[in-house]
Amino acid sequence: MAYTYDDQNIFAKILRKEIPNDTVLETEHSLAFRDIRPQAPLHVLVIPKGPYVTFDHFAQEASEAEIVDYVRAVGEVCRREGVAEDGWRLISNAGRDGVQEVPHLHVHVLAGRGLGRMLERG
Numbered sequence: 001m002a003y004t005y006d007d008q009n010i011f012a013k014i015l016r017k018e019i020p021n022d023t024v025l026e027t028e029h030s031l032a033f034r035d036i037r038p039q040a041p042l043h044v045l046v047i048p049k050g051p052y053v054t055f056d057h058f059a060q061e062a063s064e065a066e067i068v069d070y071v072r073a074v075g076e077v078c079r080r081e082g083v084a085e086d087g088w089r090l091i092s093n094a095g096r097d098g099v100q101e102v103p104h105l106h107v108h109v110l111a112g113r114g115l116g117r118m119l120e121r122g
């Protein structure tokens, strides 16, 4: 699968600082910020700064430095936000069936209440 990155997507605009965001953590290769429509008491999005559409795209084309930075940034968000102990959920939607709204790789870090079962039908 070949990926084409659309640099007009909303997270590209956030990275270029054309749109404000509520930053939780910024590292050399990653940015974490609060979701504008939170679905849990803690709802943070973690994105790589590079132009990757999905997790698969990132896994194929990102450098090891970017991948290490990104994975560590997710863990750091959980520790900083104090949810590592009580628990949290990591979701990354990709493509049509994954119902991905923004075509720039992001993981959702959700926490702060019992999150129920992983998937609802429908």
Ligand code: 5GP
Pocket (backbone or CB within 6 Å): 010, 019, 021, 022, 033, 034, 035, 036, 037, 038, 045, 092, 093, 099, 100, 101, 102, 103
């Ligand atoms: P997806 O469905 O692509 O996995 O999730 C995209 C997420 O981006 C949604 O949870 C949505 O609320 C969030 N989002 C969309 N636009 C903005 C924005 O301008 N700022 C922030 N902080 N989050 C956004």
